[in-house]
Amino acid sequence: MESRVVLQQRPPPPPPSAPSPDPRSGFDAASRTFHSLRPHVPLPPSDRPLSFAAYILSLLPCPLPSHPALVDAATGHSISFSDLLSRVRSLAAALRSRVGLAKGHVVFILAPAGLDVPTLYLALLSIGVVISAANPASTPAELAGLVALSDPRVAFATSNSASKLPRHLATVLLDSLRFRSLFDGDGEEVAEEVEQSNVAVIQYSSGTTGMVKAAALSHRNFIAMVAGFHATRKPKAEVFLLGAPLFHSMGFFFLLKALALGETTVVMGGRGGVKQMLQAAERYRVTAMTAAPPVVVAMAKWPEPLDLEALEDVTCGGAPLPEAAAERFMRRFPRVEIRQGYGSTEGGGISRMICKEECRRVRSAGRLSHNVEAMLVDNATGERLSIGQTGELWVRSPSVMLGYVGNEQANANTFDANGWLKTGDLCYFDEDGFLHVVDRLKELIKYKAYQVPPAELEHLLQCLPGIADAAVVPYPDEEAGQIPMALIVPQPGSTLSEIEIMDLIAKQVAPYKKIRKVVFTNYIPKTPSGKILRAALRNHAVFNSLSRL
Numbered sequence: 001m002e003s004r005v006v007l008q009q010r011p012p013p014p015p016p017s018a019p020s021p022d023p024r025s026g027f028d029a030a031s032r033t034f035h036s037l038r039p040h041v042p043l044p045p046s047d048r049p050l051s052f053a054a055y056i057l058s059l060l061p062c063p064l065p066s067h068p069a070l071v072d073a074a075t076g077h078s079i080s081f082s083d084l085l086s087r088v089r090s091l092a093a094a095l096r097s098r099v100g101l102a103k104g105h106v107v108f109i110l111a112p113a114g115l116d117v118p119t120l121y122l123a124l125l126s127i128g129v130v131i132s133a134a135n136p137a138s139t140p141a142e143l144a145g146l147v148a149l150s151d152p153r154v155a156f157a158t159s160n161s162a163s164k165l166p167r168h169l170a171t172v173l174l175d176s177l178r179f180r181s182l183f184d185g186d187g188e189e190v191a192e193e194v195e196q197s198n199v200a201v202i203q204y205s206s207g208t209t210g211m212v213k214a215a216a217l218s219h220r221n222f223i224a225m226v227a228g229f230h231a232t233r234k235p236k237a238e239v240f241l242l243g244a245p246l247f248h249s250m251g252f253f254f255l256l257k258a259l260a261l262g263e264t265t266v267v268m269g270g271r272g273g274v275k276q277m278l279q280a281a282e283r284y285r286v287t288a289m290t291a292a293p294p295v296v297v298a299m300a301k302w303p304e305p306l307d308l309e310a311l312e313d314v315t316c317g318g319a320p321l322p323e324a325a326a327e328r329f330m331r332r333f334p335r336v337e338i339r340q341g342y343g344s345t346e347g348g349g350i351s352r353m354i355c356k357e358e359c360r361r362v363r364s365a366g367r368l369s370h371n372v373e374a375m376l377v378d379n380a381t382g383e384r385l386s387i388g389q390t391g392e393l394w395v396r397s398p399s400v401m402l403g404y405v406g407n408e409q410a411n412a413n414t415f416d417a418n419g420w421l422k423t424g425d426l427c428y429f430d431e432d433g434f435l436h437v438v439d440r441l442k443e444l445i446k447y448k449a450y451q452v453p454p455a456e457l458e459h460l461l462q463c464l465p466g467i468a469d470a471a472v473v474p475y476p477d478e479e480a481g482q483i484p485m486a487l488i489v490p491q492p493g494s495t496l497s498e499i500e501i502m503d504l505i506a507k508q509v510a511p512y513k514k515i516r517k518v519v520f521t522n523y524i525p526k527t528p529s530g531k532i533l534r535a536a537l538r539n540h541a542v543f544n545s546l547s548r549l
Contacts, residue, residue, distance in 0.1 A: 019031060021035040037367055055219075059261070132152060133247035135248075136161045143164050149204075288314070345401070364436050425437055461505065485519065
């Protein structure tokens, strides 16, 4: 059956002219585009049928690694690579013969992290079924909206999450005997011709600046990203702790990337907080992990001794990491590299750090990833900008999404005629090719005729002693239109006053960027990856008290 995921095909980008990028910055003055400084990574021919699951398995050594493929941090249960492949084959066959799934069908997944989820992901991908995973903490109303966007044929959930789903949606419970019986087959391989251009996953953009949209990503999108990591893999297999949720774009990719690289992946099941993550890192002697910025901040400030001698690097992304937090972390863990990166659901992996030297550039998001090209565009004039100039980042690469499902207006606003994806982020490149993310274009505060980036002020606030967390939002002002207002979470015992905070920031910024209102609060609402939920800030309890200030 053909897929219900209907996307208007964009014309392929024109063949690139031979660029002559500067070897230091990657900037090509003739085309005014930036190019990756990484060696070119060849990809499988685009017309060769190949699912993302089949590509993952093709990268594994023969014989298969003897160490575990997956470990559940909560239970200690593990699965070997050979058992994982056998389970995937059995499940794939049963999904077709007993559940009635076929290439192009969409499956909705609402489940906490556990060892069944990676197995399910691989089985679905291998037969060309489209995966659409969501946060189990979502409300029924939110889930109804996501289901309407993706139009799934069936859902996989748990006894705790299934009741939130729309009643019309057929659901298989992962913690049921029926699901367990799907592994009882003989494990014969299921032959299914999946094109690399076929939709593999529908992921939901965060919706922090607008309505949630369903981004369709192809098998080739993920093949391209894994190929870059495979080209820079370490000689020995990692023990990798996956801190990101499996439904999140970062968690989904890093889970399957780790399997492709033959690593042991420690999955955080249940509601594991920072304490549980650190205990798992100690127990399983992890060598690498993902961590959202709040986790990195917590690790640097952790009050108890930590035995993380095996830890070599932490991949940090999803939101900006304050420079002060990065430096505090490096002082406590001098042997551990913080590998910052930048990407999005729509654009895939755009930039990252891959070595100790690059990790020292803590204010950047690394250099452009393999096979990625970019340009900076002046939002007002459309002019292409150069090194050191700030503009909207546009990217083009094999990892850029196919488009938004059922939203051609959003696609028209997001892509130009030559296949460039407009990220909506204000960025600049320095002379060494490092990408610096300034702020979200739509989140700029409009003070009189000036544009004020909240992230810049948040960075300065988070560097001040006595401040545990901060967010900067626009506040209506009759004369200026909007003024920057800071929401401050003070550290215990802090005596900083509103006036002192405003004065300290005023000494570091241009007059139009000054913070003109300060409100103290107990928390800043954030996504699981650490992004400030700016839309939620409008409903933040602190706003209800502003009229009384």
